[in-house]
Amino acid sequence: MATLVFILCLPFFAQVFHYLNELPPPYFLSKAWPILVLPFTFYALLRLDLPGQSLFLVLLAYVLGFTPLISVMQLGNWFSDAMITTVKAWPYTYYFALSGVLALLALPAQKVRKVFLGFGQGTFILFVLLWVLVPGSWYGSSPDEGKMLQYDVERGNRIYMATIFGMIYIFYLGRSFIETRKVIYLAGLIAAFLILLFIYKQRAAIGAVFLVTMFGMVTSLPARARRFAIGAGAVVGAGLLIAVMAKLGLFTGAGWANLGEKLGGSLSVRQNSSALAVSFLGTDVERWLFGVGATTRFGSVTLKDIFGYDQFFIADLGLLGTVFEYGLVGTFLILSVYVWAFLTINRNGRVDGDRFQIVLGDYVLYLLVTSPIYPLVFLPGELGVVLAVAIYVHRGVGRQHEPEGRKATRAGRVSLPWSRRKPA
Template sequence: MMADGAAGPPGTSASASVARPRVVMPLRRAAVAFSPADAGLNHGAVLFAKLVFAATLPLFAQVFYYLNEYPPPYLLSKGWPFLTLPLALYAMARMKLPVGGMFLVVLAYALGFTPLVSMIQLGNGFLDALTTTIKAWPFTYYFSLSAMLALLAVPVTSIRKVVLAFGAATFVLMVLIYLAAPTSWYANNPADSKLLLYDLERGYRVYMPMFFGMILVFFLARSFILRRNVLFALAIALAFLPMLFIFKQRAAIAAAVVVVAYGMTMSLPPKARRIIFGAALLGMAAGIVFIAYKLGLFSGGSLDGAKDALGASLSVRQNSSALAFAFLGDDPMRWTFGVGATTRFSTTTLNDIFGNDQFFIADLGWIGVIFEYGVIGAALLAVLYIWCFIYVFRLTRDLADAFTLALADYVLYLLVSSAVYSVVFTPGELGVVMALIVHLDRQRRRTPCPPASRGPLHRGISRTLGNSHATRHVTLGRAGAPRSAG
């Protein structure tokens, strides 16, 4: 048959021609469902993804990992790496994650080699040696959380809302616990309570898990940098008040101040940045000299003045450091590969070996890492954390998203605080931050961005208001200070 309107071959009648059937290709189905029933299913799936993400994120972030006074969430948190292991294996096999290879190297060393070392150096049994790896397993959260985010397709806005809501809840709960908890609930020995602590120097304090709280502080700081709204500055000051008077962890607070100051400084023009960095280095050197002078170290005095000024925390750390160095001794094998660790359930614990129940390896920073994993293990962990920081720095230096920048700031916070807190104390935090940053970046790349006007010195974000066009220049990574141009 010929198409209608076309002339047939000689000898055929035009009236005999019949229209040829037309093939019509269907349009691609939109993201929105066709029917109300389909729309309901889509809404239900999104709601399910949000609920699963909100319910499991505190477990990934190790919020309850050391709160043994609350057995249900504590035990669930301890078993969470193994419950999510199928997700981690899926991500290792099917997802190409940045820095994933280095995570696997660290996991292989910490889970496969260090337990054998502990059997040789500390006399651990096979099961005791395997038990000591429990604190290194959260490194797998980078893979398991990445897989969960990809499979559930958690919306970006939901991720931001959930994390920031948990951050706000952290400060609210801290204040409520401090006001409501009776003094009899506080303990002066961290072995008896991890949340409510008391000592003579700092008094009553709430050792709140601050993963989400710190991200909220960094988000407020980045929002202030980008928007120049004084309300964000007031919110930052308000957030530091409970940290100073209730949380009272000096090293964590100091690290947070350094990260906030770093973000503020990086938003300035290059010349101003150099001046501030130089002034900061001079101020740091002068502060160290002044403190040493006040403590009487220049006159041949001992560290007794420092002990009196900083309290029991310095005494405990000094005692733990002395015990660690004495045990490592002059044995090159111990310095190279470490000696492993024990748990409180081990047949022989480190407290039994040292004859001291105030030995806390997690409070020794990189000294504790070398003690447990050796110089080789410490080098691998340093490479992992520095590599993650370099990756997120490069990824976010041209972004104007305060939330993603806050997540990147948390990687820097982990590096700064590692001088005091061991990087394997809560390694899941690094995995969670990296998984969120990578997921947000991939979602951002899939979303088409509107064209942005770019100047020779600054990158701008164009906004159209009515019939007029205005370009607002904001601080992007190492760009100059924000300013508006018509």
């Protein structure tokens, strides 16, 4: 029963349905999820001894309390509208909420790992099934028609959905192949990348997952082989970069002038939005330091009203969008949480010799690599899920090596190894 509960709730913590408005029931449940799991958030804050708790609380105070006030002053929002804009940042609380759920379910670390990787396999199976079974007439060119089945001139039909589990599974396959030399892992890795290339087609995301996979594979090599791989990779990478630049004609002035057209319409939209954002921040030091907040589509003031441009979306601006909304101070806080999470997960995984924990850290690195294009506040629940699971598995692995007497004492606590209460 505990495993089933974990399977049912994990996709909502990972925000799998958060932007799929063509699936109303899970879509609205995903939006309400931070409130529904709030009791588990408070439980974790009061009863569990979680690392990084103070850092997360400072971040939450900034993005949920300070930034709305800034948007009232800078954008002219009503206070109620300003508070509504914080909805997207609430999933940062999933670190606490999922930690609380895991502590109460008390699943074995191995079971948690199995469920997580099972979702990864399922992601690619679902991609293939949808690609084969869904008729072409279901694909739409407008986001209003749905975000899962999309069509555009540059890429044709493609399927967009949350890939957190799939990306982590790719990182797991890459490291597993290097460490075990089993061909089955390499075959799975190649198949996964082919599915991303021909069905998913998110170019920046695929490029980033390739880089992080290579990072994971290289760092899994023995020291001598690792040095050779880094040198060879640098040479090959430089050659590929030169080849791509030549293909795009960037060694001539005309190539740079037409770069936007060659990379597709999405780049020109981002360029226009970036120019508007920088212009709005201007030379105002306070705006650059603390940001200007955001608006909602349904509020008394919208970004379309402010800029007179209906294609301005903060989510298109990546790291600049984070600076626009939260300022350099807020961006530093957000980046600090991600960097701390990566270092913590990676260190714990290497101490335990646990490949699964290390690939969870790889996913945090992937989020950092993509942050210039996809803002870190786009799906903050992903960080919460990865960190909560990594800490839970780490402590579960640690308990496997404890003396039997100490295990028995801990097992009597309500929250297993995490309770603040001392045993009687």
